[in-house]
Amino acid sequence: AQTVTQSQPEMSVQEAETVTLSCTYDTSESNYYLFWYKQPPSRQMILVIRQEAYKQQNATENRFSVNFQKAAKSFSLKISDSQLGDTAMYFCAFMKPNTGNQFYFGTGTSLTVIP
Amino acid sequence: DAMVIQNPRYQVTQFGKPVTLSCSQTLNHNVMYWYQQKSSQAPKLLFHYYDKDFNNEADTPDNFQSRRPNTSFCFLDIRSPGLGDAAMYLCATSSRRPGDEQFFGPGTRLTVL
Numbered sequence: 656a657q658t659v660t661q662s663q664p665e666m667s668v669q670e671a672e673t674v675t676l677s678c679t680y681d682t683s684e685s686n687y688y689l690f691w692y693k694q695p696p697s698r699q700m701i702l703v704i705r706q707e708a709y710k711q712q713n714a715t716e717n718r719f720s721v722n723f724q725k726a727a728k729s730f731s732l733k734i735s736d737s738q739l740g741d742t743a744m745y746f747c748a749f750m751k752p753n754t755g756n757q758f759y760f761g762t763g764t765s766l767t768v769i770p
Numbered sequence: 771d772a773m774v775i776q777n778p779r780y781q782v783t784q785f786g787k788p789v790t791l792s793c794s795q796t797l798n799h800n801v802m803y804w805y806q807q808k809s810s811q812a813p814k815l816l817f818h819y820y821d822k823d824f825n826n827e828a829d830t831p832d833n834f835q836s837r838r839p840n841t842s843f844c845f846l847d848i849r850s851p852g853l854g855d856a857a858m859y860l861c862a863t864s865s866r867r868p869g870d871e872q873f874f875g876p877g878t879r880l881t882v883l
Contacts, residue, residue: 752868
């Protein structure tokens with residue numbers, strides 16, 4: 656079974672600073688996908704960034720980037736120039752292909768951006 | 771805009787009184803999922819439909835049922851809600867293509883009195 660671990664239940668960062676959220680996972684698969692989702696307070700979950708395991712290059716989306724270390728089974732999210740709107744719960748998710756795109760979620764990290 | 775819609779956004783029911791939550795999508799996705807999310811926890815997958823094929827998670831209680839009459843709609847039926855079933859229920863969709871993201875609806879907040 657796949658497990659996803661987010662070891663930081665809560666984090667805070669000053670506005671405009673950089674913060675890194677950690678995620679590790681356990682799998683015996685060689686091909687899989689990793690995601691970071693954001694769930695703002697009382698709002699719906701939206702995709703932040705996606706990484707394909709067979710791609711060595713780290714994914715980036717504007718202020719969001721990942722550090723994907725396949726051998727270490729680590730998938731951290733870096734948020735640069737943090738904004739107040741980044742305050743949210745962040746979930747790391749693992750997807751094994753050919754399973755109906757089923758997710759295995761981590762327990763989440765609650766991020767607060769401080770003005 | 772293509773989206774995932776959930777109705778109602780808030781549902782109050784009484785202990786033991788059946789309730790149905792609905793989800794519709796305009797994305798024409800093959801796969802639809804129902805999750806239960808309790809406060810400050812990760813979403814827990816209850817079941818999903820791959821087209822018309824129903825896939826139940828092993829630990830989903832029998833109290834929870836689902837119907838998918840067509841591609842666009844999916845329903846979650848809770849036959850006899852208990853206090854422990856109070857939660858946010860999230861619907862999500864995905865295409866058939868491996869690795870595609872899931873698109874989530876806004877959720878239905880269920881309160882059981």
